Amino acid sequence: MPKIEAGSVHEHRAQRLAQLIDAAEAILNEDGVQSLTAGAVAARAGIARNSIYRYFDSIEDLLELVVTREFPAWTTAVEDAIAAETTPQARAAAYVRANIEQAARGTHGWRASLSRGSLSDRVRQRVRELHGALHSALEGVVAELGSAQPELTTAVIQAVVDACIRRIDQGGDPEEAASFAVRSVHRLLAPDAG
Known part of the structure; x- marks a missing residue:
C-alpha cells in the first residue's frame, strides 16, 4: 500500500487531487491548454505519471475539475x-x-x-x-x-x-x-x- 501523507486515506486522496488540480491550473495559466498533458501535470505535482489516473480518468476529466473547482x-x-x-x-x-x-x-x-x-x-x-x-x-x-x-x-x-x-x-x-x-x-x- 502506498504511503499516505495525511491523517487518513480519504484526506490523502483529497490533498493529492488538490495538488493535481493546482498543477493543472498552473500549467493552464502559464502555457495554455495545449501544454496540459498527463506527464506535465504529474511532473508539476511531483508524482508518477501513472499515479494521476487514480484521481481522474482523462485530461478531459481534469479540465472539468479545474473549470468547476x-x-x-x-x-x-x-x-x-x-x-x-x-x-x-x-x-x-x-x-x-x-x-x-x-x-x-x-x-x-x-x-x-x-x-x-x-x-x-x-x-x-x-x-x-x-x-x-x-x-x-x-x-x-x-x-x-x-x-x-x-x-x-x-x-x-x-x-x-x-x-x-x-x-x-x-x-x-x-x-x-x-x-x-x-x-x-x-x-x-x-x-x-x-
Missing part, C-alpha cells in the same frame, strides 16, 4: 449573500454584488476562456448545470419581487451581472463594476421604473 464556493457565497438580506430588492442587489465579487477574485477570466474554447460537450453541459444553480437562486429572488415579467426581469439582471463580469475579466475595476450593477438593478426594480 470554484463553483461550490461561488454558489455558497451568492446564496449566503441573498439569505443575509431581508427584502427582495436587497436580495437582488446581493445576488448581483456577490457574483461580481466572486468573479473579481481573479480566476474567472481564464476559466471562462477555457470553457469557451477547450472543453468537450459533456464538460460544457456540466458547467451549464452548475450555472443553473445560480440562475435558480436569481429566479427565486425575482419570484419574491412579484415581477409582471419574471423571465425578462431575470434575464436583464443576469445580463447586467454578465456584462460587469466581462468588464472585470478585461481588467476593469471590480468595485466600479459592482456599484454600476447594483445601481442598475435598483433602477430596474424601482416601482416607478415601468
Whole structure:
C-alpha cells in the first residue's frame, strides 16, 4: 500500500487531487491548454505519471475539475449573500454584488476562456448545470419581487451581472463594476421604473 501523507486515506486522496488540480491550473495559466498533458501535470505535482489516473480518468476529466473547482464556493457565497438580506430588492442587489465579487477574485477570466474554447460537450453541459444553480437562486429572488415579467426581469439582471463580469475579466475595476450593477438593478426594480 502506498504511503499516505495525511491523517487518513480519504484526506490523502483529497490533498493529492488538490495538488493535481493546482498543477493543472498552473500549467493552464502559464502555457495554455495545449501544454496540459498527463506527464506535465504529474511532473508539476511531483508524482508518477501513472499515479494521476487514480484521481481522474482523462485530461478531459481534469479540465472539468479545474473549470468547476470554484463553483461550490461561488454558489455558497451568492446564496449566503441573498439569505443575509431581508427584502427582495436587497436580495437582488446581493445576488448581483456577490457574483461580481466572486468573479473579481481573479480566476474567472481564464476559466471562462477555457470553457469557451477547450472543453468537450459533456464538460460544457456540466458547467451549464452548475450555472443553473445560480440562475435558480436569481429566479427565486425575482419570484419574491412579484415581477409582471419574471423571465425578462431575470434575464436583464443576469445580463447586467454578465456584462460587469466581462468588464472585470478585461481588467476593469471590480468595485466600479459592482456599484454600476447594483445601481442598475435598483433602477430596474424601482416601482416607478415601468
